[in-house]
Amino acid sequence: MSxxxxxxxxxxxxxxxxxMAMxxxxxxxxxxxxxxxxxxxSAGTISGAYCGVGTPTGPIGAALALFVEKTAGDVLFLGARAAKSVNGARQATAYYVAGDLGLAANAEHSALAAPEVKLPTPGGPQGGKK
Known part of the structure; x- marks a missing residue:
């Protein structure tokens, strides 16, 4: 570290x-x-609403929902990765300025690990993991 x-x-x-970019x-x-x-x-459906049921989802709406579901973890990971990198750089720098190169190295090393991203579960608290 010298x-x-x-x-x-x-x-x-x-x-x-x-x-600012984040x-x-x-x-x-x-x-x-x-x-x-x-x-x-707005994509519409093949048929209208059924009695007592909201408007059914059409094939385009279903495809968009599936796309969002499958990419949500990646989107959340981008923000978590950037935040962990920024926080790690700031923390390591603070230790460096204080003269503790060991803690600076530990902070840098910790920031390199991939962040854990928890995906929200439908109708419940955060639960899934990436």
Missing amino acids: GWDVSPSGVESVTSLVG DDVAKSVTSYGTNVTSAAS
Whole structure:
């Protein structure tokens, strides 16, 4: 670790930029959810509503729902990976500045591990894992 040459202001600058990019991604994911829901409901069905039952989902709506279900973990992983990397870089830098290269190395190493992403379960608390 004696070869470290960290610029704390550089780390802060880069992690701030990543934070702003993460905010933009979060807005895009929210928009994606709204737009895919709208597309699914606008795609129509082969038949109308049945007595006592809401409008049935057509094949396009079902395909969109399946796509969202199968890619939700990947989308959540992007944010979790970025957040873990930024937090790890900031934590390692703080230890570096404090002169504790051992804790800095541990923080860096911990940040490299893939984050655990829990997918929401329908009608229940967070439960699935990626």
